[in-house]
Amino acid sequence: MLRIPAGQRRLDILEWLKDPAAHFPAQRHGDPARDGVTAGTVARKLGVPRSVAETHLGVLVDIGLLRTKRIRWRTYYRRDEMRIAEVARMFEKGW
Template sequence: MLKRPVGGQRLEILEWLRDPAAHFPPQRHGDPVEDGVTAAAVAAKLGVPLAVATTHLGLLAGIGAVRTKKIRWRTFYRPDEVRIAEVARMFEKGW
């Protein structure tokens, strides 16, 4: 198995979350486009333990790149496009 850099995994997650219907199977609860996807779905796609995916998603949520939504007992994650654009601009300016 080819190992991706950790930062590369987070960028990959963001790309997947931008088009969840193309990258994740249907979910029992929550619409992938409207509500987001679970950490379990991200873990399965990345091929990592749930704890690893949860850590990645927590860090992305911490900087505001993803929003969270609770449905029942699960947390769903979806991208915050405005915040992603703000962060991208900071890096373009040499932050």
């Protein structure tokens, strides 16, 4: 799923979320490192409509690589480091 052309965008999102403070501007609500970033913030970084970013983020949530958190009326996305490490181990073992 990460090897298709759209997968590069998903890999970029995962990379940016390793250090969100370095890749995204400050937010009005929520700490980027602790809470994550919104789909709108990711969309601006990717240069795509928010709905496109939400699709990419939704795929990453569905496969367990991102977690969500609701703050006020927005959803914030952050990496699930334990799940990412688990998936990496599966690939190392030749899964």
